[in-house]
Amino acid sequence: MDFHINPQQREMVASVRALAQTEFKQTAGKWMDGTFPWQNMKKLAELGVLGMSVPEEYGGLGLPILDTALILEEIAKVDYVTAMAVLGEAGVQTRVIARYAPDAIKDRILPKVVSGDCMLAVCMTEPHAGTDVANYRTNARIVGDRVILKGTKTLISRAPEAGMFVVFTRVDGKPGREGIGCVLLEPGTKGFEVTGTYHTMGGENLHEIQFNDCELPLENLVIKEDGFRRLLSAFNTQRCLNPSISLGLAEGAFDEAVNYVRDRTVFGKPIADHQGVRWKLADMFKDIEAGRGLLYRACLTANPFPDPFLAATAKIFNNEMSLRVTSEAVQLHGGFGFTDEYPVSRLYRGARYGSIGGGTSETLRDLIGKKIVGDLDVGEGILSLDTY
Secondary structure, eight states: OOOOOHHHHHHHHHHHHHHHHIIHHHGGGGGGSSSSHHHHHHHHHHTGGGTTTOOOOGGOOOOOOOHHHHHHHHHHTTOHHHHHHHHHHSSSHHHHHHHHHHHHHHHHHHHHHHHOOEEEEOOOBBTTSSSGGOOOOEEEEEETEEEEEEEEEEEEETTTEEEEEEEEEETTTTOSSGEEEEEOOOHHHHHHTEEEEOOOOOOOEEEEEEEEEEEEGGGGEEEEESSHHHHHHHHHHHHHHHHHHHHHHHHHHHHHHHHHHHHHHEEEEEGGGGGHHHHHHHHHHHHHHHHHHHHHHHTTTTTSSSHHHHHHHHHHHHHHHHHHHHHHHHHHTTTGGGSSSSHHHHHHHHOOOOTTTTTTHHHHHHHHHHHHHOOOOOOGGGGGGOOO
C-alpha cells in the first residue's frame, strides 16, 4: 500500500490549488444565484483540467480517477458551484461518450470538452423515477435510420449551458432494466425544450427538460443493449467523484474553522485555547482523514471503473462526514457562521447535496448490505480485502 501521491499528481494539484485559493475563493459567492461560472471553467480549461476524463487522442489528459478526485477535492475546498460544473466534464457523461460513442461524435465533441467550449449534461432523473431506473418512461423509438426520443427529465444540471446531453432512456418501449439504453442529443434539436428551473440551496440551478418527439440520427443511440449494467459501471465513477467534492467541502470548512478559532478571542483568550474547541477540531480532523483513506482506496480500484462496493462505502462516509464537519465549522464561528459573510455557511449548504446526488445513502447502504450478506467471507479476516 502506498499512501503518497506522485510528483505528477502533486504538480497538477498544486496548480489547481493556486488558482482556486487566489482566484476562485474570492469570487465563490458570485455564483450562488445560479449564474454559471464560465470564467472559472475557461481558466481550468487552460490548465487542462476539463480534459481529465478525455482520452489523450482527443486532446485530453486521460487521467486515472484518483487524479480527477484530487483535483475536484481542491476546487471544492473553496467553490462548490465550480466543483460541480467540473464534475459535469469529468464524470459519467464524458466517460460514456469516450467509451461508447461513434468516432465521428468523439472527434467532434471531446476536443470541445477539453477546451471548455462544450459543457455536458447527463439526464437520468425523471419526475417519478430517480434511483428507480427500471421505471423510466422516457423512450427512444427506432424508426428506420432515425431515433425518436420522447419524455421528461428533471433536476438536470447545466441544461441551458450544455452543448450535448447524455440521456439514459428506455429503447423501443422494452420494459424493466433490460430496456435501458442511452442516446446523445444536442440542444438545437427540434422538440427539445428546457421547461423548468429550480434554484438549489448549494447555489447552482437544476432544470426540467422535455423531449417532444426529438428526431435523432441512429448513430446517436450509443447504448442499445445491456444499458443498465453499463450505466451502473460508469456511474461508479460518479460515486468516487461526488464524495471527492464532499471531502473538499469538509477540508475547506475545517481550514476556515481553524483560522477563525485561532484569531477570535473570548473571555480574554483565543477560542482555540478552550479544550472543548480543540476536541471539536480533533474530531473534524479524524473524520476528514478517515474519509480520505476510504475515498482514495476506492479510486485506486478503477479498471476502468471503481469497485462498486468500495465506491458506495466511500460515498456514504464522505457525504455524511462532510455534513458533520461543515456543521461544526458553522458552530465554531458562532453567529457569524450563520451569515453569508463567512464561507462556512456556503460550504455547509453545498455539503447537503452529496448524500442525495449520485445514489442516495439509503440506496447505497442497501447495496453494501446485500454484498456483505451475499459475498463477504467473514472467516478470512484481512485476506477478504482481496475479494472485492
